[in-house]
Amino acid sequence: MSNYINLSIKEIHVLLKEKKITPIDLVNECIKKIESSDLNAFITLDKEGALKQAEELSKMEVSDDLLFGIPIAIKDNIMVNGLRCTCASRMLDNFTAIYDAGCIDLIKKHGMIIIGKTNMDEFAMGSTSETSYYGAPKNPWNKDKVTGGSSGGSAASVSAGLVPMALGSDTGGSIRQPSSFTGIVGMKPTYGRVSRYGLVAFASSLDQIGPMTRNVYENALLLNAISKLDRRDMTSFDTNEDFTRKIDKPLENFKVAIPNYFVSDIVDSEVKNKILEIKKLLEDNNVKVDFIDIKHIDKTVTLYQIIAMGEASSNLARFDGVRYGFSYPNPTSLDDLYSKTRKFGFGNEVKRRIMVGSYLLSGENAKTYYNKALEIRDDLQKNFLKVFDNYNLIIGPTTARCAYDLGDKGDDPLKSFMDDVLVMHANMGGFPSLSMPVGFNSEHLPIGLQIIGNLRDEATIYGLASFIEKNIKEDFSEVRNGL
Amino acid sequence: MDYKITVGIEVHCELKTKEKIFSPSLSCYGSMANTNINVIDLGYPGTLPLLNKEVLEYAIRACKVLNLNITHDMHFDRKNYFYADNPKNFQITQNETPIGRDGYVEIDVDGVKKKIEILEMHIEEDTSKSVHGEKSSLLDFNRAGVPLIEIVTKPCINSSVEAVKYLEKLRELLLYANVSDCKIEEGSMRCEPNVSISKTEKFGTKVEVKNIGSISNVGEAIEYEVARQKEILEKGEVLKEQTRRFDDKTKTTILMRVKETGNDYRYFPEPDIPFVHLTDEFIEKSLHDLPRMPDDRRNDYEKAGILPINIEKIIANKALSDYLERFLDINLVIASNLLLGDISAYLNKNNISISDTKLTDDKFRDLVNKLDKKEISNKIFKDILNDIMETDKNINTILDDKGLNLINDDSLIDTLIDKVLSDNSDIVNQYKSGNERSAKALMGLLMKEGKGKINPSSANQKLMEKLNS
Amino acid sequence: MLSKEEVMHVAHLARIEIDEEELEKYQRDLKILFDEIDKIKDLDDFDEDRMFSPCENAFDLDRRNVEVDKDNLLLNVPKKKGNFIEVPVMINE
Incomplete structure (x- = not known):
């Protein structure tokens, strides 16, 4: 089997440019790797469409765009016109997207080739991808371990080298946590950076699409491609900048904060020690690193639950068997159609969150819970903004522990939230946040470092991330090369 | 002591903006079913509401003519309920921050002026249309997302006449502000009075009436309700809070449903639309061409x-x-x-x-x-x-x-008058002997002589001068 | 703990049919979650004057000339009659 996919994007580009390979070679290689993989990373593989597009691109002059002809995998909650979009739910098992998401428009404009749609937690609700109607994807580092989630399929496919790049979505860590578990780089950009038009909503005020890649530079490159003002999303914005511009630049007068909560007892000691190693690495290079306290940071997960489940209960109300998706056959009444379609269409985790969300908003509860959560959320954002008055970035672990066994989580409703505990602050405040691999635990499972930046300041995150990437000795490509 | 009648009225009006409130589909729904829609109107997964600023301009104009205070900082809320005509199973409306508050419309009942107080006015989206068969209903989403304003009065209307006057006035104001077509027959204005009667200061049990097809029918519906409620109370029975429907043929109201205790709409701020700050500049601009x-x-x-x-x-x-x-x-x-x-x-x-x-x-x-x-x-x-x-x-x-230019030339008119007077000395004599109607005959002859082209008023003046000299 | 009636009320609001077994499971699960969620009630040292909104003002965006997809709209409809979408008869209008 050819192994062009494991080359860097820049190297692939040179080969394409020199006509040593064509996009067809890349697509064929991806398809072969996906078909021979047992990771269950994909829900839909679009062999025909990808090959057809590759053929068309092969007839064209290779542009200077580094992403031209590069295959990409898309999380299955993002609309790609003509392809099934299931959200890993029985509810949408037979649903065909009839339009392209805003970011997919851009992916196509750049001449990237969509290989297929990746596995995930049902409607992005979960942190192991085990709630998928199609079964859980497996972690390439150890197939008994979870990939993390909800963007588990995207993480596994990039980590294992089935595709060079993927898109995920992140509501409370769903890009960063699986990136951490599978040893890849995942970015949740500033809220509004990437258009949500065409992203099936989980929690509207928290959701954000972002790039998942093998290294920092390629992550910034993909973010360049998918971030543009989209008038079909009122929260969209654009700053017209190159996110690679601070990569490999010296860190001058750099100050980094580590919240004490991020290295408290909730974090596994192996993970904590790795973060402290990174602290030392930075200090050795004249970066000032301080431990700090941030008010409410330890209570945010509760607020996050309230907001995420409240919004989800409303966003998922549209799946009712009337206009699209699963529809319970021969209902006795309209209400029967609704309640049976939703009983059989949704899985348990989704139903539980809809139930909790509905209760949180019912009667006087909306004021007690949701509105109050929004008020504290405003405070929380201000508290983080104050940190950025004094520090360039905030760092810490992405997850409290490394990937755990499939089935470990069981049906404990609380456990579902424990994986969010370090990552959802960025969603609550709208801040950009990246996870990158920085080491291994004793089981040889990747450990992720999280870097949180100020609003709209992804470029600085990439600057620090590229510095760290260059200065650590571990290699995270073995799982790809071993294939 | 007689019963005191208390009526409050909710009015929904479609705004005649070019496009829908949260999608760029055209805001008209006469066309073939489900053709005037896009992925937003059908509540497709992945779609987001896009606020039409024109709707805010129209609503601001409505606020102005209804004397409402404009809410500068406002947001939209989701009203969550399942129904087949509600594509997202939530309606985007304004619950906490209606765009207008505390206004009034002044009416005149037999020379007595009264201010009908308006509690609030808010903006929301319309639902789809449905046609009902025996076993199934058919849905057309062309109307889904047409902008509406809902105007809610305080319970300060005390007769069917006041209600009718209020609605006529409201309709006239919104029509003249170019805000809505206000066609009740076509559904672009919908009036829902709630009626109660009481012998004490405390309000009686509220009955809401829907499905009323004209302003005069609102009056009739209120009259009927008052009579119906009186009869029940006189019998010593208890009224139940309920929603009734007006039947145009029999001019009666028919029970639709007894009110469930507290609808649980689970309102919360719409997260997909940033909060709105209406600047003075925008408000001024909106009112700039108010007729x-x-x-x-x-x-x-x-x-x-x-x-x-x-x-x-x-x-x-x-x-x-x-x-x-x-x-x-x-x-x-x-x-x-x-x-x-x-x-x-x-x-x-x-x-x-x-x-x-x-x-x-x-x-x-x-x-x-x-x-x-x-x-x-x-x-x-x-x-x-x-x-x-x-x-x-x-x-x-x-x-x-x-050749119809009027003769204004005095000398020409003089000549013509002289000719008429000398040709008709008998009529002149009749006039002089007191028959005043003869002057009219002479004037007629003069106009005829002038072939209708002489300026009648100056000619008449001159003729009378000559006759009376 | 939520009573069975409360759980049934929520299930009705959410239009999710649940059977007796599920009812008891939800009673348990919701209790666990709400013990956690109720902690928010003890939080009082925050600024109450403002609710978080992801962006400052809806006015910053102008949607003029926006094109939104409108092809194949009835492709996924489970039950159609002509150009209409068909549902079990609606009552309570």
Whole structure:
């Protein structure tokens, strides 16, 4: 089997440019790797469409765009016109997207080739991808371990080298946590950076699409491609900048904060020690690193639950068997159609969150819970903004522990939230946040470092991330090369 | 002691913006079912509401004419409920921050003025239309997302007459503010009164009436409800809070449902639409081209001396009143008489409107002024009406071409008068012996001699001078 | 703990049919979650004057000339009659 996919994007580009390979070679290689993989990373593989597009691109002059002809995998909650979009739910098992998401428009404009749609937690609700109607994807580092989630399929496919790049979505860590578990780089950009038009909503005020890649530079490159003002999303914005511009630049007068909560007892000691190693690495290079306290940071997960489940209960109300998706056959009444379609269409985790969300908003509860959560959320954002008055970035672990066994989580409703505990602050405040691999635990499972930046300041995150990437000795490509 | 009637009214009006409130589909729903929609209107997964600023402009205009205080910092809320005509199973509306608060509409009942107080006005999206069969209902989402305003009065209406007057006035104001078509028959204005009666200060049990097809039917529905409720209370029975529907054929109300205790709509702020801050600048801009309201126009018409019956005829025809707005500097009595009389007869006969004719503003102005100065007679106007409406020629050219220019030359008129007087000395004598009607006969002969072209008023004046000398 | 009636009320609001077994499971699960969620009630040292909104003002965006997809709209409809979408008869209008 050819192994062009494991080359860097820049190297692939040179080969394409020199006509040593064509996009067809890349697509064929991806398809072969996906078909021979047992990771269950994909829900839909679009062999025909990808090959057809590759053929068309092969007839064209290779542009200077580094992403031209590069295959990409898309999380299955993002609309790609003509392809099934299931959200890993029985509810949408037979649903065909009839339009392209805003970011997919851009992916196509750049001449990237969509290989297929990746596995995930049902409607992005979960942190192991085990709630998928199609079964859980497996972690390439150890197939008994979870990939993390909800963007588990995207993480596994990039980590294992089935595709060079993927898109995920992140509501409370769903890009960063699986990136951490599978040893890849995942970015949740500033809220509004990437258009949500065409992203099936989980929690509207928290959701954000972002790039998942093998290294920092390629992550910034993909973010360049998918971030543009989209008038079909009122929260969209654009700053017209190159996110690679601070990569490999010296860190001058750099100050980094580590919240004490991020290295408290909730974090596994192996993970904590790795973060402290990174602290030392930075200090050795004249970066000032301080431990700090941030008010409410330890209570945010509760607020996050309230907001995420409240919004989800409303966003998922549209799946009712009337206009699209699963529809319970021969209902006795309209209400029967609704309640049976939703009983059989949704899985348990989704139903539980809809139930909790509905209760949180019912009667006087909306004021007690949701509105109050929004008020504290405003405070929380201000508290983080104050940190950025004094520090360039905030760092810490992405997850409290490394990937755990499939089935470990069981049906404990609380456990579902424990994986969010370090990552959802960025969603609550709208801040950009990246996870990158920085080491291994004793089981040889990747450990992720999280870097949180100020609003709209992804470029600085990439600057620090590229510095760290260059200065650590571990290699995270073995799982790809071993294939 | 008799029962005190208390009525509050909720009115929904469709705003006549070009596009829907949260999607760029055209805001009209006459076309074939489910053709005037996009992925947003059908509540497709992955779609987001896109606020139409024009809706805010229209709502601001409505606030102004209903004397409402505008909420500068506002947001939208989701009202969550499952129903087949509700594509997302939540409706985007305003619960906490309605765009307008604490306004009023002044009505006049038999010369007594009363302010009907408006509690609030908010913006929301319309639902889809449904047709019901025996076993299934059919849905057409063309109407889904058409912008609505909902206007809620305080319970301060005390009779069916007040209710009708309020609705007529409300309709007139919104119509004149160019906010809504307010066509109740077509559903672009929907009125839902809630009626209660009580012998004490405490309000009685509220009954809501829906499905009313005209303003006068609102009055009838209230009358019926009051009578029905009285009968029940007189029997010593207890009224239940409920929703009833008006039946146009029998002029009665029919029970739809007894109110469930507290609807649980799970309102929360719409996260996909950033909070809105209405700047003074935007509000000013929205009100910039607000047309004059009917009461101001009535005042002008009254001052100009137009008969009350004609004033109401003009106000009832907004297009006509808007047309007159361009001619407030000329003789409005003549102008309105022309428009209500010969011109509207001409337009009706040909089934066209003024803009379809060759009657330019300059021409109309010239025509009214010429009639005002008696430079042309009513008879000549009637003769040249078709030419005015159908040719590009100005009035003078038409008159010249037809040889119809009025004679204003004093010496010529003198000569003609002398001729008539000498030719008809018998009639002159009759006049002199006291038969005043003879003067009219002489005037008629004079006009005939002048072939209808002499200025009648100056000719009459001169004739009388000569007769009385 | 939520009563069975409360759980049934929520299930009705959410239009999710649940059987007796699920009812008891939800009673348990919701209790666990709400013990956690109720902690928010003890939080009082925050600024109450403002609710978080992801962006400052809806006015910053102008949607003029926006094109939104409108092809194949009825492709996924489970039950159609002509150009209409068909559902079990609606009552309570």
